[in-house]
Amino acid sequence: MSKKHDFDYMKYSKLALLVSLLAVVVSIGALAVKGLNMGLDFTGGTLLEVKYTTAVPVQDISTALGEAGYKGVSVQSFGAETDVLVRMSESFHDGLGEEVLATLQKAAGANQLILKRSEFVGANVGEDLRDQGGMALLLALFLIMLYVAARFQFKFSVGAVLALFHDVIIILGVFAIFQINFDLTVMAALLAVIGYSLNDTIVVADHIRDNFRTMLNGTPREVINDALNHTFGRTLMTSLTTALVLVALLVVGGQLIRGFATALLIGVVVGTYSSIYVASALLLAMKVSREDLMPPEVQDEIDDRP
């Protein structure tokens, strides 16, 4: 942790904005070309996790299900060799659960199978959730913009919200590029990232506001640099603790929570970066000034003039 409070963060602001822009463009491109690998929470469909007593070739299961007439079957081993995850695009209808299990049992023969988990989701349920999730994201961004505008100033809220958009889009981009399963918990993680990344941005903004009040002779650039220098230790430390617990989740939390931890981990890294190079650099680009933060006094003086 640097003790020197004179690192010129803003020297690289143009370069950083370029990098961010590039990352956002790539992410949007990936989203447009490859799209998200939506989990069945959102698409509807069928998922079963089954444990066999002895390992069964994945191909056999896949063939058996294909022969039974199910569409979009994908079978993969899941964790242990005897555990198998079956996904199908088959949308939910009454009695499907029993049918699929019967097919699997028939294919397995004497091999005993235990159902660990099954999910059958109707198509329109998923659609509703997708709409709801999107609405939630937008609502969160809007409310946060309002709050930041009220607590700080409009320029701050533009910077903060653009930084959040930046974070969310890059996470979505990574999920699209690597085709990681995007389910409800990942959606929740995205919202959490919004909260988290904003946390960093606000701490920096708070310091910038403070500095504008105390560093009476500083230029905006000096003021912002000083604030970043002062908050960097804290930002790094908090990001580190959060990243550590997320790594713990990723390593020992199990498959079900992996997507969630991945999204948050990317969010923490990108969020830390964006609070410095998106939110703050944008402030500088928007020519934030001392007057922006002390409107009442300035206003009064102007009004008093004839």
Place this chain on the structure above:
Amino acid sequence: MLNKYPLWKNLLILAVLVLAAIYAAPNLYPPDSAIQITPARSGAELSADVIGNVRTLLDENGIKTKSDEQKGATVLFRLQDGEQQLRAKDVVQRQLGDNYIVALNLAPTTPAWLLSMGAGPMTLGLDLSGGVHFLMEVDMDEYLSSRVGNYREELRNRLREENIKYRRIQIEEKQIRLSFVDAAVRDEANRFLTREYAEFVRKDEQKGDSFDVVLSVSEQKIKEFEDYAIKQNLTTLRNRVNELGVAEPLVQRQGRNRIVVELPGVQDTAEAKKILGKAANLEFRLEAEPGASRFTTEEYKFRSDEFRTARLEKTIITTGDSVTNAMSAFDENGFPQVNIDLDSKGGAVMTQVTRKAIKRRMAVLFVERKPKTVYEMVEGVETPKTVQVVDKSIISLATIQSTLGSSFRITGLESAEASELALLLRSGALAAPMYFVEERTVGPSLGKENIQMGLNSVVLGLALVLVLMVWQYRLFGLVANVALLFNLVLVVSLMSLIGATLTLPGIAGIVLTVGMAVDANVLIFARIRDELAKERTPQQAIAEGFDRAFITIFDANITTLIVAVILFAVGTGPVKGFAVTLSFGIITSMFTAIMLSRAIINLIYGGRRVEKLSIGGQE
């Protein structure tokens, strides 16, 4: 700058911590595997004989119990060995037969002194306890058009009674069009409609020589209909779920037209779905005419009187599916009656049949589907198997006075009889048709794995953070760690206190809280280091650090809280669990990181001369 908290503040903090510890404590006691016995008929009692029999039965089979306790009509046997739970259930169910529901249960072992303070453990979500989850969708369109269809019948009769001549009454989507010959009659009709049918929005229209009134149901009334339908379906589902003998079922409305059913511990989805989705449990039939052939008739007993029977025709007029509403009320002379509404299809058949059956009697048959356990030999081992048996009994037999439509009434009842009949009519019926749209199962082994993995991540995450904090902030880091640990205790105690459900994402939320909660302390410590660098005295630095960091911490946490609240509002099931733990974690971390850690630091450094703070980061 003395940095001392007044005594009351220290005591307050201590009190909060003690309370938190008490309410979090029940989670430390692992639950007992137990079997729960309830009489199948509601209102029946569980005699001491039965309990005694079960006790000896378990003893004879070598199943050791810890204790048994009776609560109302339910008795709970706690077992010493969880492995024997399934066997115990089978043995007991077999002995007691189908008059009792025997269910598996995980009974909390909260000590009495904690219970007396209202403390109890957190409830576990399905992903942690195992079980089945269904999402059912109520078909509102179907329901609304049938409600509107009912009005046609009713309007026909009422207009005739009022001597208002109409040309025709038509249903158009969810609207009713009444046509009259001239404007005068229409005005008369309008006056009548305003008086008696305020729930409609009226609009006059003229098409050629036809003077029409178009009635549409107001938005508010539609909402009322929907609420009624959902409420009625919820009640019916709850009754059906009770038949399954699940320890802690959840039946809850979700959104505008969906219902969630969660059955912890249940594995047989087919069985559960059969009971949840069972259809006809009411049948309307005519009484057999004297001398009718035995091949076309059947004899049934009365529900209220086992020795009284009646012979009914085999032909079913309509079933409980078409009952949309049943209410007990009083007629104009103050006699009790039951008003029954059928959907348009049921009403049409009813009209057709009763037109030719005036002065005959019509019976309402109550059809109950009961699970019955039978024993089969499979490979030389007797194994229990649940089958459905159908039990039918007559709940009403009344004379048909005139042709019946989709709304009719049953009179000549006692007051108590009327309300019971209405209840039975309703309990069998779903107000609106329902479909399964989602089904999820979590096996019990997966639930246990999830708990274990969740715990592991909390422990590992916590350990990493604790080490990092001490390494970075020395003694101050240690203080932050104490605050962090108490933060966890606070979150758990709040969750237990309000009965929130813990899910796997909920645990993830706790893990995340561990990482984020130290942020407040990090902010404070960074400020203190800053102040020290500015050559302030240690005491000044502590005071300044805490004071100046407060507003930042507050701002930063509020935004996360906003997000958590949104997540709670739109999220479902597991995601809601995440929102709950996250928001609790944020709120409690404000208390522990600011108040508690300040109190500890004051105790260590406050009120004396200090040369140097053990906070790290200084050369």
